[in-house]
Every structure is written in C-alpha cells, then in structure tokens.
Amino acid sequence: MIEKIDHIGIAVKSIDDVLDFYRNALGLDLEGTEIVEDQNVKTAFLPVGESEFELLESTSPDGPIAKFIEKKGEGIQHISLKVDDIEEALKEMKENDVKMIDKEPRYGAGGAKIAFLHPKSTNGVLLELSERKE
Numbered sequence: 001m002i003e004k005i006d007h008i009g010i011a012v013k014s015i016d017d018v019l020d021f022y023r024n025a026l027g028l029d030l031e032g033t034e035i036v037e038d039q040n041v042k043t044a045f046l047p048v049g050e051s052e053f054e055l056l057e058s059t060s061p062d063g064p065i066a067k068f069i070e071k072k073g074e075g076i077q078h079i080s081l082k083v084d085d086i087e088e089a090l091k092e093m094k095e096n097d098v099k100m101i102d103k104e105p106r107y108g109a110g111g112a113k114i115a116f117l118h119p120k121s122t123n124g125v126l127l128e129l130s131e132r133k134e
C-alpha cells in the first residue's frame with residue numbers, strides 16, 4: 001500500500017533564503033510554491049528523482065511550522081509516504097492501533113489528500129500519508 005517516500009518536509013525560517021542552496025548548490029529545480037491557508041504554511045517543492053523536498057515556511061507566528069522551529073530549530077519536520085488509497089491506509093492504521101493526528105484525510109499542498117500519524121506511534125518521527133494523483 002505504501003509506494004514510495006513521496007517527499008521530505010523541511011521546516012525553514014525563509015524559503016527565499018534557502019532556495020539558493022537547493023537550486024544552485026544542489027542543482028534542483030523549483031517545481032512551484034503554494035500557500036496552504038489552513039496550515040498557515042508556504043510550501044516549495046523541489047523534485048529529487050522519485051521523491052521531493054518540501055520546504056515549509058510559516059506564514060504566521062503561531063502556525064505549526066513556527067512552533068516546530070521554536071522548539072527544535074530548522075530541520076526535517078516530517079516524512080511523507082505515498083499511498084494509493086488513503087481511506088484504505090487509514091483503515092489499516094486503525095486496525096493496527098496506530099495513533100493518528102488526522103483520523104480523516106484533509107487536503108494538503110498540490111491538492112493531495114493527507115493524514116498525519118501521531119509521533120507517539122512512530123518513535124518520534126512525524127509521518128504523513130499522502131494520496132496524490134499524478
């Protein structure tokens with residue numbers, strides 16, 4: 001049911017400030033940026049082969065990314081797993097007693113249907129399930 005690592009979410013203070021590194025030093029292309037209003041976050045996607053980096057910048061001082069950076073500093077915030085059917089994946093998580101942050105899928109960047117697993121069930125790693133039609 002899990003097809004690949006869809007993307008790695010990296011919390012940064014400023015996307016503009018770090019793009020130079022990702023584009024010039026690493027030679028990656030910026031696929032696009034998007035504001036996800038209900039998460040108070042601006043995202044930038046940079047494909048890396050079959051996966052992507054998702055840079056995350058808070059658009060409000062009390063958004064989840066701002067809080068993450070306050071506590072832990074900039075760095076990897078979540079790892080996203082591509083699933084073919086998120087409703088089915090959520091059912092399987094429930095059957096396996098996995099704690100979820102999202103019991104129902106919601107919409108993330110790029111119109112993907114996403115749901116986060118609770119870090120209590122994943123040894124501290126914030127995992128995201130993502131169903132995205134190519």
Ligand code: ZN
Pocket residue numbers: 007009054078080108128
């Ligand atoms: Zn993500």
